[in-house]
Amino acid sequence: MLRRSTSVLCLVACAAVLWGIWRLTESTLDQPPTPELQFWPFRRMQPAPPRRPPSQQQQGQQPGQQPAGPSQKPAAATPAGQALPAEKAPLIRVGLFGDGQRSVALEVSGPFVIKATGSDKVLLSKEGLGPTAVTATPAGLKLGKQALAATQVEIFPTRSPAVWIEGHQYRGTVRLYRQEGNTVAAVNVLPLEEYTASVVDGEMPAAFPDEARKAQAIVARTYALYQKQVAERGSIADLFASTRSQKYLGYQYREGGKLLAGESESSRKIAAATRGQVCHYQGKIFCTYYCAVCGGSTVRGTEVFSDAAPPLVSVKCDFCREARLYRWTAEVSKAELQKELDPWFREKGRKLGTLKTVSLSRPTPGSALPEFDIRADGPSLRISGAELRQLLSGRGLYSPQFTIADKGRTFQINGRGHGHGVGLCQWGARGQALEGRTCQQILSYYYPGSTVALREKVVSRK
């Protein structure tokens, strides 16, 4: 009897244990985001990622909005868990156009609220917004016909990306400002890593090797952080979306009737692989200027920029020799040059007279940019290659590095490279990566003396 009771008790106990294990495995299966089975207490569940405000939440693409670019991949959702915790991911404020506009085209794909910037007061809450013009009024801003009683507002979508400005859809939030002259400025505010992922595709073709694109991600991230650090107090943006700063197209955009990706799975992987990494010199980040093609050697930073850090020296680089603009030629008639130079001379309190010759007064050994002597009827006047390039903008002068040959009625301009020539050469980075160099080797080549480190380990510049 005793033996039978023991057997029954054993059976009940075993059933209870089995049921307990089944319950445990069942409950862990319900728990996102860890996909594998968890057996308490041997391994604890990973803590859920910290909740972030709607402005920073990464969400999948809206249905029916597949980018259709021929060379660009559709922008898929960023995998969950890639985002940095809010306190570790600084926000970057990107000015979406240089100056304010009379009217800004706004669209929001999904629910959103609009608050006065810096306030919790909701001015407007909607389930979505079709194409609407934002304009300035004496009292504030206007969305179509709806007035908002604030001169600075922020659009918080429930899911991001959702906000469209002038045909570009952006992650994060968008701030709208009424500016002088009744114009409207738009600023996209988003986490640094999401910004970096888009700039990688904006600045460098997806066909370039990964190590070159990783170098691009690191310099883009460093450049943005530097601009954030030096942004003037009271400024509404840290940098601009155009090549005035770095080319940033957002999440996706419409162009020529097509929907194109502003970032891709590839660019997100490149940003993630270098997450948080920045260039620094002696423990401080610096302005990592870079150019498209240096054309044989990079230009010493101090030749072009007042804030050039010590790593921005001139280095030899023919790794960019496969670039179309490694060498280029342009032609300008003497009459055209005369027309452009006349006002420049007048500004200097001089009169040009009839243009006779333009000769190189300072050749370009090493890093120095060229200068030219302009001779007309009177005494000659010196002009830098950079100034001359600016005067002749739109006439195919791709860099300030060139010589000029007198061909009778025209001047032949023989140049090298594309862009200002300072810092990392993007086509050179491609060439080096194809020869097997790593992104770290590429960066220490173009910024000698600098090191790559995690942002948190580098002290603030200030």
Ligand SMILES: [Zn+2]
């Ligand atoms: Zn180069």
